[in-house]
Amino acid sequence: MKNLSILVVDDDPVIRRLLEQRLKNERFHVEVAEDGYAAEKILRHKYFDVVLTDLMMPGDIGGIEVLEIAKELNSKTEVLLITAHSSVHTAVEAMKKGAIDYLEKPINFDELFLRLDKISNVQSIMKNAQDLQFAMNTTESAASATIQDLEIQVSRQREMLDRLETVLRDGQATDEVKVEQALTIFDQM
Amino acid sequence: MIKINPAELKLISQYIQDISGIYLDQSKSYLFETRLSSVAEAYGCKSYQELQTKAKMDSTKKIEKEIIDAITTNETLFFRDKGPFELLQFKILPEIIDARSSKTALKTNIKIWSAAASTGQELYSIAIVIKELLRDSPDYIFTLLGTDISDAAIAQASYGKYNRFEIERGLDKKYLQKYFTLFGDSWKIKDELRAMVNFRKINLMQPFNALGKFDIIFCRNVAIYFTLEDRKKLFNKMADILADDGYLVIGSTESLTGICPKFIPKRHLRSIFYQKK
Incomplete structure (x- = not known):
């Protein structure tokens, strides 16, 4: 098992399944939510290191709202957005609100794993810094x-x-x- | 990374001490390299000697500022080490208010100086303590001054914006909601608190008696970077501008023994503060 827990949020069952499978193959701990509402429910009960969410989803809770909820519940959670090329502008806006990065569709998995590696590195540096802080x-x-x-x-x-x-x-x-x-x-x- | 040679170590170490008072151990060459290499490269210098020459010739002092920013340690956090703030809340402020009020009908003016303010967390923490203790009592006027040698630190302190890592360290959630507003991915200090404080650049190695007298001075974890001689000079100058019944708070691992006989240490609970003899 890799050291990151990831919540995948996407209303498209095919993409959701694909992401789940590929991430599991890479030995990440993965859970899925079929929309923003389900994501909120899960996040309220459990901490995830990363939320990987589609930007555009039906209903009142889209990717931006998932980002806001995740960050409010635990600011340590990093949010990665998946976006269509046409909504890159919105993704950039989302980064201003605290998203760590965005990926354009169709998803390039090498790119996704690279981002996750980086998040994992940053988190272990943060952990290290906190340990040092505590020792100090x-x-x-x-x-x-x-x-x-x-x-x-x-x-x-x-x-x-x-x-x-x-x-x-x-x-x-x-x-x-x-x-x-x-x-x-x-x-x- | 540009390597530093022994002759340069001596030269640069002296230069940094001259411009900032900060004494860097010449045995720690990596300290010079990791902190100054990018400044040297940015100005197209091949060596540290070249950087020093350029910095000295630069009449705008821009390079010197960047060297100071690179060399100073801005390690700070809100309510760093709870002791001094409890001291302020339960001992110093009540005592000083008691000593100063009632003498005249005029408003009581209390001046506080955070001498190594870095990015402002200490002074804003002091402002929060005052606000919590006195609400908006019209009887007192507080003058809160924060100074630091680093322009970059002073700029951030003045702007009062902190990222979530800076915020999460030391700041109580209830104060976060009360005194900060979310600003994109960061938090910005609210105007009511910002309006209580002033920041300006000051080099503690230079005379600072023009600042006038202070009732309370916080000078924590800065003298540790100075030589013994410079520490003596610094605390003697501080004694001169501290009110006779004023309070000095230094870092919790610092000592004035053998440094300034003008001060005597006094204990309150787990903390120590100093007053003039």
């Missing part, structure tokens, strides 16, 4: 606790040394009194 935060909070404790301790000791100095440099007091006072300061720490 852990190190940083441990380090800052230590440094801040030391900072306070050093500052207290500095203050004690200043007080000791004042006492010991007192020209009026006898040595005995000085030692007495110095020890009191010492005990207070």
